[in-house]
Amino acid sequence: MKIEMIHVNKNYKEVMAVKDVSLAIESGEMMALLGPSGCGKSTLLRMIAGLTDMSSGQILFDGKDVSGVSAQKRKAAMVFQSYALFPHMNVYENIAFSLTIKKSKKDEVCKRVDKILEIMELEGLGKRSVQELSGGQRQRVALGRAIIMEPDILLLDEPLSNLDEKLRVLMRQSIKKLQQHLGITSLYVTHDQEEAMSIADRITVMEMGSVLQTGTPKEIYFKPKSRFVAEFVGQANFFERKGSKALVLGQDVFLPASFEDGFAMLRPENIHFTESGVAGRVRLKEELGLITRYQITLENQSLMVDALSNQIENNYRIGDVVHLSFDSSAIIPVQNS
Amino acid sequence: MKKYVSPTNIFESILFLFTLYFCSLPVLSVIIYGIGGQGRDITGADCLRILSLLKNSILLAFGVTIAAVLLGVIATFALHRIEFKNRGLLRTFMLLPLVNPAFVGSISFIMLFGKRGLITHTLLGLSISPFGWHGIFFLQLIGSTTLAYLVISGAVRNSDVSIEDAARSLGASEKAVLLKITLPVMMPEISAAALLVFLGSMADFTTPLVIGGNYRTLAADLYILITGRYDMKLACLSGVVLLIPCFSAFIAQRYFSNKKRYLTDQTVNTSIEYVHVKPWVKRVLLTAVSMMLFLFIINILFVFAGAFTVSWGSNYTFTLAHFKTAFSLDAQKYVKPLINSIILSVVAGIGSSLIGVLTAYGIQRGRFRFGRLLDTLAMMPAAVPGILFGIGYLVTFKYPLFGIGRFIFPELPPLILLGTSMIVYLVCIARNVNLSMKNCYALLEHIDPDIENAAVNLGASKIQTFGWVVLPLLKDAFINSYIKVFSATMTSLGVIIFLLMPKNKVIVQVLFQSMTGGLSLGVPAVLALALSLVTLLLMLLFNVLAYGKGAWGRLRRFDK
Numbered sequence: 001m002k003i004e005m006i007h008v009n010k011n012y013k014e015v016m017a018v019k020d021v022s023l024a025i026e027s028g029e030m031m032a033l034l035g036p037s038g039c040g041k042s043t044l045l046r047m048i049a050g051l052t053d054m055s056s057g058q059i060l061f062d063g064k065d066v067s068g069v070s071a072q073k074r075k076a077a078m079v080f081q082s083y084a085l086f087p088h089m090n091v092y093e094n095i096a097f098s099l100t101i102k103k104s105k106k107d108e109v110c111k112r113v114d115k116i117l118e119i120m121e122l123e124g125l126g127k128r129s130v131q132e133l134s135g136g137q138r139q140r141v142a143l144g145r146a147i148i149m150e151p152d153i154l155l156l157d158e159p160l161s162n163l164d165e166k167l168r169v170l171m172r173q174s175i176k177k178l179q180q181h182l183g184i185t186s187l188y189v190t191h192d193q194e195e196a197m198s199i200a201d202r203i204t205v206m207e208m209g210s211v212l213q214t215g216t217p218k219e220i221y222f223k224p225k226s227r228f229v230a231e232f233v234g235q236a237n238f239f240e241r242k243g244s245k246a247l248v249l250g251q252d253v254f255l256p257a258s259f260e261d262g263f264a265m266l267r268p269e270n271i272h273f274t275e276s277g278v279a280g281r282v283r284l285k286e287e288l289g290l291i292t293r294y295q296i297t298l299e300n301q302s303l304m305v306d307a308l309s310n311q312i313e314n315n316y317r318i319g320d321v322v323h324l325s326f327d328s329s330a331i332i333p334v335q336n337s
Numbered sequence: 338m339k340k341y342v343s344p345t346n347i348f349e350s351i352l353f354l355f356t357l358y359f360c361s362l363p364v365l366s367v368i369i370y371g372i373g374g375q376g377r378d379i380t381g382a383d384c385l386r387i388l389s390l391l392k393n394s395i396l397l398a399f400g401v402t403i404a405a406v407l408l409g410v411i412a413t414f415a416l417h418r419i420e421f422k423n424r425g426l427l428r429t430f431m432l433l434p435l436v437n438p439a440f441v442g443s444i445s446f447i448m449l450f451g452k453r454g455l456i457t458h459t460l461l462g463l464s465i466s467p468f469g470w471h472g473i474f475f476l477q478l479i480g481s482t483t484l485a486y487l488v489i490s491g492a493v494r495n496s497d498v499s500i501e502d503a504a505r506s507l508g509a510s511e512k513a514v515l516l517k518i519t520l521p522v523m524m525p526e527i528s529a530a531a532l533l534v535f536l537g538s539m540a541d542f543t544t545p546l547v548i549g550g551n552y553r554t555l556a557a558d559l560y561i562l563i564t565g566r567y568d569m570k571l572a573c574l575s576g577v578v579l580l581i582p583c584f585s586a587f588i589a590q591r592y593f594s595n596k597k598r599y600l601t602d603q604t605v606n607t608s609i610e611y612v613h614v615k616p617w618v619k620r621v622l623l624t625a626v627s628m629m630l631f632l633f634i635i636n637i638l639f640v641f642a643g644a645f646t647v648s649w650g651s652n653y654t655f656t657l658a659h660f661k662t663a664f665s666l667d668a669q670k671y672v673k674p675l676i677n678s679i680i681l682s683v684v685a686g687i688g689s690s691l692i693g694v695l696t697a698y699g700i701q702r703g704r705f706r707f708g709r710l711l712d713t714l715a716m717m718p719a720a721v722p723g724i725l726f727g728i729g730y731l732v733t734f735k736y737p738l739f740g741i742g743r744f745i746f747p748e749l750p751p752l753i754l755l756g757t758s759m760i761v762y763l764v765c766i767a768r769n770v771n772l773s774m775k776n777c778y779a780l781l782e783h784i785d786p787d788i789e790n791a792a793v794n795l796g797a798s799k800i801q802t803f804g805w806v807v808l809p810l811l812k813d814a815f816i817n818s819y820i821k822v823f824s825a826t827m828t829s830l831g832v833i834i835f836l837l838m839p840k841n842k843v844i845v846q847v848l849f850q851s852m853t854g855g856l857s858l859g860v861p862a863v864l865a866l867a868l869s870l871v872t873l874l875l876m877l878l879f880n881v882l883a884y885g886k887g888a889w890g891r892l893r894r895f896d897k
Contacts, residue, residue: 098507
């Protein structure tokens with residue numbers, strides 16, 4: 001099912017939580033809504049679910065306006081950050097909920113819940129109280145409870161933020177597999193750029209209630225349109241524009257006229273250590289495993305440089321003088337948002 | 338390793354002795370005395386009489402419980418889950434019945450519906466009696482509704498409404514959300530409220546005596562047996578019979594709520610108001626709650642009116658004569674009891690809050706070796722009607738050495754503790770320890786136990802940790818339960834009625850006697866007014882003393 005949002009606004013008294021958002025999510029697509037906390041991404045999700053009213057605008061499901069349709073009738077299942085499991089019901093009853101209220105036949109409910117328990121790797125836990133489950137198990141119950149109703153749309157509101165790192169990676173892989181297997185149009189809210197990039201077909205970056213950019217993970221990373229997106233997704237060095245060009249490591253770089261109020265942006269992995277080139281001094285060194293991140297001070301600027309850790313020639317110490325160069329093709333002009 | 342006795346152990350032993358002695362022993366005494374004590378023989382007619390009174394009590398208590406819980410739930414939904422203007426003010430009005438004992442409602446009830454009542458006689462020209470079961474039901478309902486509302490709304494405020502959203506997004510209709518999610522999750526508090534109301538109604542002897550007419554309940558009969566017929570033996574047997582439904586309900590609710598405790602593991606800050614409310618639902622809820630509040634206000638207003646009217650029903654002229662009677666003619670008669678009440682309530686408030694908060698803290702943080710037992714002992718008075726608890730003191734402390742002397746020095750004269758003002762203070766403290774413990778448990782659930790570890794980790798000694806970290810954290814629990822115990826002691830009579838001597842009469846007692854004594858309504862109205870105003874003003878004063886600015890706001894949320 002295709003979701004379209006047209007000029008959607010939401011204000012709480014004076015505060016604009018969502019500002020003029022227009023966005024389309026294709027049928028079967030997994031889109032991530034990425035942004036810092038309080039940027040309006042959860043509000044947007046709740047408006048699609050019908051749990052929060054819009055102040056103005058339109059939301060269309062497959063071209064049909066759903067503004068007047070209640071949450072119950074939207075078939076947009078939501079997975080909550082707190083999981084929102086029903087505390088007075090056991091695992092089985094939680095998962096069966098959407099079928100029970102439709103008064104489905106007992107044996108059919110049983111069959112479908114068993115199937116879900118199997119998919120979610122929760123076999124044998126059906127009678128367990130939800131309060132006795134681990135974080136990961138609760139997460140799977142919440143997800144199972146949502147997909148059993150065979151929703152048209154799956155809405156996930158920071159579903160993994162209460163789990164530890166390792167479990168998070170595992171769970172996001174299984175969510176991705178499940179979503180592709182079922183082909184449900186999905187919207188995934190997160191503030192974690194790595195999670196967004198790994199799970200989504202496309203990413204929408206939001207800030208202060210507005211959409212800044214929508215694109216594939218690659219586009220968002222390699223062609224950020226604004227300074228905010230560039231900084232939020234990955235690390236970035238910025239060089240100020242002077243006239244029609246910017247001075248990057250001693251070289252003049254031309255910027256298109258459309259980026260009037262902008263910067264030249266260079267990712268840290270695109271700066272290299274060389275024999276000659278601009279000189280600087282190592283200020284800070286972070287060993288991150290695969291790469292080592294250096295902070296290097298130049299005459300009037302401080303830069304971040306990433307180098308592969310396993311190359312001996314990249315091994316500098318704090319205080320060392322180094323020389324830097326860069327790929328001019330990697331320069332990206334960005335707006336100062 | 339060397340064994341030593343820590344201050345905690347000593348403190349635990351003292352608490353243990355106190356609760357054993359003053360909370361649970363009197364309860365056991367009533368049972369033992371009622372079943373096996375000396376006295377006259379009990380006949381079959383006595384038993385039949387007791388059973389028919391028990392039936393009256395239980396029917397009434399069931400009726401009041403169902404109605405009060407229903408109204409409490411309605412008020413909770415209307416005042417907490419729907420948004421409208423002046424909601425805060427209405428919530429405050431909802432607490433009005435707390436500053437008066439239930440039987441005071443009979444003043445306005447008689448003024449409106451009595452033989453010469455404003456509505457029944459003056460407006461409708463009828464001459465019907467207000468006395469009977471409907472009068473008791475109505476008056477108990479007013480106070481009980483507020484009680485039920487307080488317990489139920491307390492839970493709703495902290496509830497996690499995202500489970501309702503989850504149910505909606507899974508396709509549940511609003512009706513299904515209400516019946517399958519919202520109400521079931523509220524069940525522990527609803528059952529707690531029902532228990533409180535049920536026990537309160539079973540224990541109330543004042544309202545039936547004031548307005549019950551020929552409808553006699555077991556608790557009211559108990560009072561008559563002791564004060565009118567001096568039949569202690571039958572009174573104790575009635576007491577044991579009264580205990581059975583009360584204890585059963587208490588234990589059933591404890592078992593039920595232990596099985597069903599829903600802890601939300603994160604603090605929920607989202608607003609709990611419904612986003613979509615059908616206009617007719619809103620209208621029905623608001624109408625219902627407005628009617629309740631209207632009654633509460635009428636209840637107080639007519640006490641006001643009665644206090645300033647020469648003789649209600651026949652002469653509606655404005656007068657200050659009742660005030661003169663109450664406050665200038667004979668200070669011993671009315672003013673001294675008011676002062677006695679204040680002193681008693683302050684002492685009881687401080688005593689039970691101190692003991693209750695420290696006990697609850699020790700138990701909740703696992704500091705006491707016999708925490709569970711201590712908790713059970715201290716909670717016992719909560720299951721016992723106040724009047725019975727008082728009788729327990731009467732039969733236990735008739736003997737020297739706090740009652741133990743009965744077995745050691747049978748020939749020593751009685752009335753060692755009984756008859757002193759000491760026993761009145763002790764009974765009020767022991768009675769209310771459980772109240773402040775419950776209060777403290779609720780608060781401690783929100784305090785991270787690691788805070789104390791942090792203090793120890795930063796180098797504080799045990800005593801420093803207690804004084805600098807624990808005590809300040811417990812301040813809120815202390816103040817909160819202090820105010821609750823204070824207002825409860827100011828307005829309740831059951832526990833102390835048989836232990837009071839002429840020299841330490843309290844105002845509720847004088848008020849009760851003036852209402853059963855058939856005086857005009859004027860003086861009781863003045864006394865009731867004085868009682869509620871003094872209670873309210875002192876509650877406000879304590880809040881100001883404890884919190885300075887913002888005290889009014891806290892008072893309005895004092896149920897938290």
